[in-house]
Structure formats: structure tokens, C-alpha cells
Amino acid sequence: MAASMRLLVRQLARLSHRKVTSTVSGVSCRSACCWRTSSGRCFSDAAEDRSTHFGFETVSEAEKAKRVYKVFENVAQKYDVMNDAMSLGIHRLWKDVLLHVMHPQPGARLLDVAGGTGDIAVRFLDYVRYQLERQKRRDTPSGQGSSWQDISDDRRRESSAVVCDINKEMLKMGKQKADRMGVVSGLSWVVGDAEELPFDDDQFDIYTIAFGIRNVTRMDQALQEALRVLKPGGRFMCLEFSKVTNPVLARLYDAYSFQVIPVLGEVIAGDWKSYQYLVESIRKFPNQQEFKGMMEDAGFYCVQHHDLTGGVVALHSGFKL
């Protein structure tokens, strides 16, 4: 409830050209930076007055963006290794489930935001190519050449995936990995901000954000941008760490998160703090129902969520209609 109220207030603040003072948004935390005049407030520095969370710390919004950038810049090199170590390889299954629920058809266009090292985009391309091959094998059982219909269909149905991330380092690692795996055609890489996507309206069939939305400073803005770039009928899918419902599992999960993960971070990546931020940010993310509410506020329909691994990860899905 409090989250949606804050959301409403923020939307009002934006509509009135940010002339609303910080007291309305209930913020008391201000950074040490100097005040700007009211004319300059149109664009930016409301971000310095509003506070948000960075893990368990309270920071200004501008500060959060910078610090999150720093975290991912530090962990980019060892990101994939750490994912395997922390989740014991289960993150691959979560991502596979995302693809199976998505069930993309050949010719679909995917936008993977906060895509980082490109796991989802690569899986997407493999999936549609496999589907296309299966279809071809089914249609030409005798092994004859493709019919005219098939040839014309192929030219139209070229699937493509765009990986968008705010962090150059993560994208660089992803591009290198994809090049090594030989996945090049149909895959594009763009440095962009989820809150201000550099894409035209109504462009993509599927928008995914896997384990990225909790790092975005203004989630409501990211959701609105997602709605904008999706085609009508397009699907928004979000994989994110969420609330564990079972109390026993919750206790084990907490112990694992706070005792084991930062240690792994220190040992493997040499960075305790980044992984401390990671587990704290998971705790600050809204639970399944709250996030569903945020999606509905942004304008998505048929919002559903599936819990994976007992609620450790939730898959949210919504449509732009």
C-alpha cells in the first residue's frame, strides 16, 4: 500500500513539472550537493533530493545510480562465475524456465534490458532457431527442398534480440562471450538506461529484464518505458529475486544469503561489498504481490507471477493490450 502511494505521489510530482517540494514526497534525506534554482529543477536534481535504498542504506537517487554502476563495473569480469557459484548453477534453470514460459515464435523481436552478459538473449536466439528447424523438419519430411511458401516465410521471420544495459563493462563481457560461442547474427548490443530507453515506440514483441529491475533507481519509470517500447500484444517478463513463502526455507535462505554469499564474493571476485549490496537489495525489493501492483499501475494487463524455487525467484509476466 505504501509503495503504491509513494508511486502516486511521484507521478503527481512529475506531472506538476517537479515544482513539488521534497516534503510532499516525504523525503528528508538530502545529499551534500548544493541547491539549484527552481528553474533548473525541471530535469535533474530532484534525483538528489529524493531518497531511495542502496541495499540497507538510504541514499539519494543520483547516488544510487552511481553506486550500482560501480558495483557492476567491479563484478563484470567474474559475473558469470559468481552466478554459478552463488546459485549452484540453478540460475541457468531459472533462465531456461523463463524461455519456456515465454515460448517465443520464430520472427519475434526481443529486448533484453539489464541484459548484461546476454544470457537471456542468447537463449532466446537458440530457442527460436531450434523451433524453426523443428518446423522445417516437420514440413519437409521427405527431405525435398523447401516450398515457395517456406522460402518467403523465412525471409520475413528473422528473429532478433537486442541486449540493452547501462553498464559498458557488462555488455563488453557479454559481447565477448557471444562471439566466443559463435552467436553473432540477430544479436545487437546497446548501452542504454532502462528509465530512458533509446528505442522507438511499439517495437518489440517481448521485453525481458532478468535480475535487473531491483537495481533500477526508478522502477515505475522503467515499467513505463517497457510499456512504451512493446508492441500492442507484446509481453513483459521479469525474473527477480523475491520473497520466500515457506518460513523454514526463508531462514535457511537468509542464513545462506548473509553468511555465504558475501564470502563467496570475497573469495572468487575479491569484492565483499558488492555482494553484500546484492543480498541486501534482494531484501528491499517489493514482494510478488506488490510488484504485480506496480506492473498494473504502469498499465500492464493479465499480470501473473510464478514462484520458482519456493519463492526465491519470481517470474512476473504482463501484456500490453
Add this chain to the structure above:
Amino acid sequence: MFRNVVSRLVTETFRFDRHVKRAAFRPSLTSARVPVRSLTDAKDEVQPPFDSSLLDFLVCPLSKKPLRYDANTNELINEELGIAYPIIDGIPNMIPQEARLLQKDTDASNPPAQ
């Protein structure tokens, strides 16, 4: 001493024009066993080509208007706002704060709006 000999060799045999792109010197220096650092600090990597099919749906994040690809400077230009987004390693950088203002014609990145 050897470095001086090589550098003199290069400057005498080729017209050294400072405005020529440094990468052009790469093939001419391959014969020298010692890399002539005093002349050039060019990197070996060739910039991967930019995929212009991206321009079908890539727009300026601020104005949401289409962009123009400039092959000379390897940037994406928004004429209306007068800003240019750099392309590094074939990956366009569409963060407004990293864009370059065109009117001032400086290399420093200036945020046109935040």
C-alpha cells in the same frame, strides 16, 4: 640509439603528416623490430563495424527521434538537439550524459539535459 635510427628512417621515407590517422602507420612499421613508441601509440584493434540495421528502431533517448549515423566520427547524431552519441567497439552508447554536444564542437562529454 636504434630507436633514433628507425624514427629517422620513417620520417625520411614517409611524409609525416600529423593529421593523418595514426592507424595508417601500422603496416609501415611492421618491418621494424622495435615498436616506435615515440611516433605513435595507436592500438592494434580495428573497430568492429556498426550494424546500421539498429537504426530502424534506435532513437535518441531524450527526444525519441531517429538518429543519423556518421561514419567519419563513428557517432549517432541527433540533428535536432545537436548531440552525438559515441559508438565504442561497435556498441552504441545511448546514455545522454555521455553524448557530445555538436555546437560547441568539443570532445568533452557534456550532459545536454539531465
